[in-house]
Amino acid sequence: MSNENDDKNDDAMDDWAAAMAEQAEAEEGEGKGEVQVAELDELQDDTQISGEEKRKLDTILDIPVTISMEVGRSHISIRNLLQLNQGSVVELDRVAGEPLDVLVNGTLIAHGEVVVVNDKFGIRLTDVISQIERIKKLR
Numbered sequence: 001m002s003n004e005n006d007d008k009n010d011d012a013m014d015d016w017a018a019a020m021a022e023q024a025e026a027e028e029g030e031g032k033g034e035v036q037v038a039e040l041d042e043l044q045d046d047t048q049i050s051g052e053e054k055r056k057l058d059t060i061l062d063i064p065v066t067i068s069m070e071v072g073r074s075h076i077s078i079r080n081l082l083q084l085n086q087g088s089v090v091e092l093d094r095v096a097g098e099p100l101d102v103l104v105n106g107t108l109i110a111h112g113e114v115v116v117v118n119d120k121f122g123i124r125l126t127d128v129i130s131q132i133e134r135i136k137k138l139r
Helices: 002-030 051-061 078-082 131-138
Strands: 067-070 100-104 107-117 120-128
Touching: 100 120, 107 131
Parallel strands: none
Antiparallel strands: 067 100, 100 107, 107 120
């Protein structure tokens, strides 16, 4: 029985060591707050569109949207809301380390993690919701 426990502990330690090594490699690759530029393939447009359609598309592409990151939510009564002051702590429905929700005009489009680059906060997208899933949520 103790051999099974030792094997489980060894496996857990191996997983932990692997995760720590991966984190160390990622931190070494980040440099000193420098942003790494990702090489992306140029989008290919296989369809031909008319000048009128292009004008309409250009109009849509210039519409501003609001992007926000949600750390978590909490429901409290108005009585408790009015009692909040500097130093108050509000418990959220998220566990520490859980990915943040990335919302565009209130619609979930991705999940991400907080990063700091040159003393400014940013978000690294870890999971982008597929277009099909976003369309399903609109219905």
